[in-house]
Amino acid sequence: QQQVKQSPQSLIVQKGGISIINCAYENTAFDYFPWYQQFPGKGPALLIAIRPDVSEKKEGRFTISFNKSAKQFSLHIMDSQPGDSATYFCAARGFQKLVFGTGTRLLVSP
Amino acid sequence: NAGVTQTPKFQVLKTGQSMTLQCAQDMNHEYMSWYRQDPGMGLRLIHYSVGAGITDQGEVPNGYNVSRSTTEDFPLRLLSAAPSQTSVYFCASRASSYEQYFGPGTRLTVT
Numbered sequence: 272q273q274q275v276k277q278s279p280q281s282l283i284v285q286k287g288g289i290s291i292i293n294c295a296y297e298n299t300a301f302d303y304f305p306w307y308q309q310f311p312g313k314g315p316a317l318l319i320a321i322r323p324d325v326s327e328k329k330e331g332r333f334t335i336s337f338n339k340s341a342k343q344f345s346l347h348i349m350d351s352q353p354g355d356s357a358t359y360f361c362a363a364r365g366f367q368k369l370v371f372g373t374g375t376r377l378l379v380s381p
Numbered sequence: 382n383a384g385v386t387q388t389p390k391f392q393v394l395k396t397g398q399s400m401t402l403q404c405a406q407d408m409n410h411e412y413m414s415w416y417r418q419d420p421g422m423g424l425r426l427i428h429y430s431v432g433a434g435i436t437d438q439g440e441v442p443n444g445y446n447v448s449r450s451t452t453e454d455f456p457l458r459l460l461s462a463a464p465s466q467t468s469v470y471f472c473a474s475r476a477s478s479y480e481q482y483f484g485p486g487t488r489l490t491v492t
């Protein structure tokens with residue numbers, strides 16, 4: 272049972288474009304929603320995170336949009352660069368556990 | 382400050398063999414977790430610990446054991462390896478704050 276549903280599975284964006292990855296959840300007890308970035312052969316690393324009392328959080332080119340009523344949140348990468356090519360995971364935390372989406376492989380073409 | 386370290390980086394086992402994946406952190410974090418990563422499945426929680434002497438099961442605990450005798454170490458034991466346990470294993474830790482740090486992973490193949 273996937274508690275956090277992530278889409279798309281893969282994404283190709285041209286350099287300078289906007290990358291958008293979406294996640295949806297069911298459990299209203301989740302209280303923290305991070306996004307992780309993973310490069311091949313490495314462990315995931317925290318990219319940006321949001322709590323449900325905020326509708327948007329921006330850090331540089333990365334923005335999380337959060338819709339509590341729809342139980343959805345998304346990652347926007349503005350001015351996407353080839354160095355952003357990686358796998359991105361959304362996650363949600365509840366009851367001491369972090370539950371992950373299935374991941375999105377992003378390729379930014381030069 | 383090495384963060385979260387995992388050994389070995391790669392391992393090949395035969396079906397039925399046992400082994401221990403090592404995980405250590407030097408950040409004095411209370412919480413530690415083990416995940417497995419499989420294509421199309423994301424990261425799934427195997428076991429976790431909220432402090433020394435306290436462990437609990439995650440989503441996919443069958444075939445794995447853990448113990449937490451010290452704050453720093455959280456080994457994962459495979460009792461009798463099966464091909465279905467072929468995966469990349471990640472250990473993670475965090476303090477009481479939310480940010481979770483991951484180790485570099487162990488790639489395990491069971492033949």
